[in-house]
Amino acid sequence: MKAGILTAGNEILLGKTLNGNLGFIGQFLAENGFSVNENITVKDEEDEMVYALKELWQHNDIVISTGGLGPTDDDITKNAIARFFGKKLIFKEEISDIVKNRFKKLNKPAPDCNKSQAEVPEGFDWLPNNYGTAPGLYFFSGNKTFVALPGVPIEMQHLLVEEVMPRLKQNYKTQKIFISELHTIEKSESEIAEILQNTLIPSGVNLAFLPQTGRVTLRIYGNSKENCLKLIEEIEKLIGNYIWGRDEDTLPGRLHSVLINYKLTVSVAESCTGGLIQSMLSSLPGASAYFKGGITVYSNEMKEKLLNVSSAVLDKCGAVSKKTAYEMCNGLQSLMKTDLAGAVTGIAGPDGGTEEKPVGTVHICVKYMNNILHKKFLFSGNREMIRLKSAERMLLMYLKILEKSLKENTLDIIK
Amino acid sequence: MKAGILTAGNEILLGKTLNGNLGFIGQFLAENGFSVNENITVKDEEDEMVYALKELWQHNDIVISTGGLGPTDDDITKNAIARFFGKKLIFKEEISDIVKNRFKKLNKPAPDCNKSQAEVPEGFDWLPNNYGTAPGLYFFSGNKTFVALPGVPIEMQHLLVEEVMPRLKQNYKTQKIFISELHTIEKSESEIAEILQNTLIPSGVNLAFLPQTGRVTLRIYGNSKENCLKLIEEIEKLIGNYIWGRDEDTLPGRLHSVLINYKLTVSVAESCTGGLIQSMLSSLPGASAYFKGGITVYSNEMKEKLLNVSSAVLDKCGAVSKKTAYEMCNGLQSLMKTDLAGAVTGIAGPDGGTEEKPVGTVHICVKYMNNILHKKFLFSGNREMIRLKSAERMLLMYLKILEKSLKENTLDIIK
Numbered sequence: 001m002k003a004g005i006l007t008a009g010n011e012i013l014l015g016k017t018l019n020g021n022l023g024f025i026g027q028f029l030a031e032n033g034f035s036v037n038e039n040i041t042v043k044d045e046e047d048e049m050v051y052a053l054k055e056l057w058q059h060n061d062i063v064i065s066t067g068g069l070g071p072t073d074d075d076i077t078k079n080a081i082a083r084f085f086g087k088k089l090i091f092k093e094e095i096s097d098i099v100k101n102r103f104k105k106l107n108k109p110a111p112d113c114n115k116s117q118a119e120v121p122e123g124f125d126w127l128p129n130n131y132g133t134a135p136g137l138y139f140f141s142g143n144k145t146f147v148a149l150p151g152v153p154i155e156m157q158h159l160l161v162e163e164v165m166p167r168l169k170q171n172y173k174t175q176k177i178f179i180s181e182l183h184t185i186e187k188s189e190s191e192i193a194e195i196l197q198n199t200l201i202p203s204g205v206n207l208a209f210l211p212q213t214g215r216v217t218l219r220i221y222g223n224s225k226e227n228c229l230k231l232i233e234e235i236e237k238l239i240g241n242y243i244w245g246r247d248e249d250t251l252p253g254r255l256h257s258v259l260i261n262y263k264l265t266v267s268v269a270e271s272c273t274g275g276l277i278q279s280m281l282s283s284l285p286g287a288s289a290y291f292k293g294g295i296t297v298y299s300n301e302m303k304e305k306l307l308n309v310s311s312a313v314l315d316k317c318g319a320v321s322k323k324t325a326y327e328m329c330n331g332l333q334s335l336m337k338t339d340l341a342g343a344v345t346g347i348a349g350p351d352g353g354t355e356e357k358p359v360g361t362v363h364i365c366v367k368y369m370n371n372i373l374h375k376k377f378l379f380s381g382n383r384e385m386i387r388l389k390s391a392e393r394m395l396l397m398y399l400k401i402l403e404k405s406l407k408e409n410t411l412d413i414i415k
Numbered sequence: 416m417k418a419g420i421l422t423a424g425n426e427i428l429l430g431k432t433l434n435g436n437l438g439f440i441g442q443f444l445a446e447n448g449f450s451v452n453e454n455i456t457v458k459d460e461e462d463e464m465v466y467a468l469k470e471l472w473q474h475n476d477i478v479i480s481t482g483g484l485g486p487t488d489d490d491i492t493k494n495a496i497a498r499f500f501g502k503k504l505i506f507k508e509e510i511s512d513i514v515k516n517r518f519k520k521l522n523k524p525a526p527d528c529n530k531s532q533a534e535v536p537e538g539f540d541w542l543p544n545n546y547g548t549a550p551g552l553y554f555f556s557g558n559k560t561f562v563a564l565p566g567v568p569i570e571m572q573h574l575l576v577e578e579v580m581p582r583l584k585q586n587y588k589t590q591k592i593f594i595s596e597l598h599t600i601e602k603s604e605s606e607i608a609e610i611l612q613n614t615l616i617p618s619g620v621n622l623a624f625l626p627q628t629g630r631v632t633l634r635i636y637g638n639s640k641e642n643c644l645k646l647i648e649e650i651e652k653l654i655g656n657y658i659w660g661r662d663e664d665t666l667p668g669r670l671h672s673v674l675i676n677y678k679l680t681v682s683v684a685e686s687c688t689g690g691l692i693q694s695m696l697s698s699l700p701g702a703s704a705y706f707k708g709g710i711t712v713y714s715n716e717m718k719e720k721l722l723n724v725s726s727a728v729l730d731k732c733g734a735v736s737k738k739t740a741y742e743m744c745n746g747l748q749s750l751m752k753t754d755l756a757g758a759v760t761g762i763a764g765p766d767g768g769t770e771e772k773p774v775g776t777v778h779i780c781v782k783y784m785n786n787i788l789h790k791k792f793l794f795s796g797n798r799e800m801i802r803l804k805s806a807e808r809m810l811l812m813y814l815k816i817l818e819k820s821l822k823e824n825t826l827d828i829i830k
Contacts, residue, residue, distance in 0.1 A: 275693020282689025
């Protein structure tokens with residue numbers, strides 16, 4: 001089952017943006033047993049779109065286009081589709097009503113140019129877009145499928161997952177590839193490769209290393225689920241200590257589940273990460289159940305004033321030190337009265353490093369009841385990378401101290 | 416002068432990596448007056464490559480392929496090229512010597528598989544690669560150019576800049592494209608389109624709408640810089656109030672410049688954005704010069720305790736209200752003693768909305784000296800979008816109040 005992707009992509013061809021939509025579609029289709037065979041990116045021009053449509057329709061079973069469905073003049077995908085398939089564009093009252101309602105909710109009149117959004121090529125289905133005004137288009141004929149999706153990533157993803165995939169699964173038999181991912185931290189790609197070098201990869205199984213910022217994900221995939229699971233078991237024996245999650249797990253998501261389950265609250269005091277950890281802790285729906293608050297204290301003055309860090313410690317050990325991290329964490333817990341508290345202080349750079357404390361030096365401290373855990377890190381990379389690595393390590397340390405407490409039975413299951 | 420780019424891209428089609436090489440080539444060619452017309456990405460298979468080569472060679476004056484020139488088995492570009500152009504592969508002693516010397520310098524023997532690197536299709540030139548073992552390939556015939564470059568970014572970039580561009584400039588007359596972008600906020604794509612609908616687009620000028628999350632960027636580009644600037648002037652007359660930046664401008668970057676220039680400090684109190692604004696304010700190197708700190712106050716308790724919001728206001732008006740935003744902002748400025756203070760409170764959803772205050776209701780308040788600015792918003796989208804829109808609006812409101820103060824001369828230029 002071959003799929004071809006058509007991208008309306010002035011932006012991409014000018015090098016102004018990367019084709020992230022192709023990335024999402026490629027991965028999502030592969031996970032669901034479909035294979036993306038080729039991608040053609042052309043200018044947002046009707047002739048170019050028609051040419052690319054012709055090529056893709058000829059060589060593939062499924063063609064998915066992204067972009068060019070918006071209300072303005074430069075959105076020409078719909079015209080190209082109508083022309084290539086030889087269909088008239090039909091005005092659909094029900095789409096128009098949805099668009100009008102959307103504007104009404106925002107107390108705005110629906111602009112005239114949104115009318116074109118309500119047009120659908122004859123014989124095509126339209127797919128409701130919950131995140132924008134442009135519906136998707138769907139056409140199934142002679143065992144071939146054509147789908148047109150908007151270019152805004154969130155709208156495209158939502159339509160692909162909710163509307164398109166169920167239809168594709170109905171129309172085509174796929175051989176599902178079994179895919180599983182193990183998320184590791186602490187060890188580099190080459191260190192993990194070395195540990196795993198004598199591991200036998202069963203036939204029909206692939207092992208891919210996907211380096212992330214500051215950590216590595218292992219992807220195990222293949223036709224034989226059984227053989228994949230064998231390999232996973234093998235890997236877990238060897239590097240289980242460095243695995244913090246699987247598949248769709250994210251660090252904020254893992255922490256979210258534990259905090260909700262055990263009805264615990266959390267707070268954070270940040271220096272070098274400057275709000276990044278707060279933003280992760282508050283990212284998931286329902287976060288207000290556990291995230292009581294956070295503070296960014298960039299200046300020493302604020303560290304003293306808000307978190308009660310002693311000026312003696314700041315003078316003697318410096319803002320980036322184990323003792324300051326400790327005092328920040330203690331001060332925060334007193335202030336916020338949360339079950340779990342954490343503090344991070346470090347040098348994200350590019351300036352501010354010294355020989356003794358180079359850029360990338362980061363102290364993280366987490367506290368749960370009377371348990372306290374401190375770690376010093378030396379992260380490589382630029383400012384953005386050091387901040388991200390620090391934030392992720394903080395979330396991991398929250399998890400670690402809870403796990404430890406759970407094992408020691410000091411955690412009250414129901415408060 | 417049309418250019419087509421061929422990408423050998425298993426990884427890209429599986430969604431494991433983005434086509435960064437296309438981004439570099441697209442931008443570099445545009446800057447030098449060449450226009451990338453289309454990109455085809457196919458699997459690393461000879462048949463697929465030949466098919467794509469045929470398509471691209473037919474439709475373009477210049478075809479550039481990336482990837483598949485390495486020494487390992489899956490690098491099949493050279494065979495596909497030889498087959499498509501009907502040329503034999505000729506072994507070149509001088510390339511082989513270069514490769515051998517490279518390994519000699521590393522005190523390693525040249526692996527056998529590197530021999531294939533010394534093969535060049537008959538009649539093709541080869542381009543010396545200073546960063547790797549795979550030379551580029553160059554072929555000029557009947558006013559058409561074919562170029563094959565390795566896929567490793569640094570090697571590809573070096574060959575394109577040093578070897579390919581001088582040859583292209585020799586063979587073709589180019590006309591540089593002028594590109595400028597105007598970043599707008601507050602109006603939707605269709606609203607802006609409606610305002611601009613009677614604007615005449617001068618000949619040779621293109622106007623593209625690039626919708627972002629919660630705002631729109633306009634790109635004006637074309638061969639005639641003069642005509643582009645005319646259109647920009649026209650647009651500025653009509654929607655100048657909604658334009659906050661140009662070209663490479665970002666909201667954190669704009670604010671960064673102003674705060675550094677005027678030696679001002681800033682702080683923020685966040686509710687629904689939960690740290691996102693702090694993380695934007697601290698994102699740029701040098702942020703510690705102006706960002707004194709920030710606070711996330713999710714609970715009413717913390718709003719009272721840390722920011723001195725009165726329980727009467729919280730009881731009467733609720734946490735998401737103009738008065739609470741005011742009091743948060745005032746409390747923050749007293750606490751942090753920054754020149755500029757801001758507070759945001761709202762409902763990011765998906766839960767917590769009511770008929771009176773639906774999900775997306777957000778109050779933002781900023782304060783500079785005695786100037787205070789409040790706005791109520793109703794944002795659409797999911798939690799992530801509402802948070803992002805709120806955060807960006809906050810940065811914009813910081814800019815707005817400073818601009819206002821600058822105009823009223825209440826801003827001390829040097830403190």
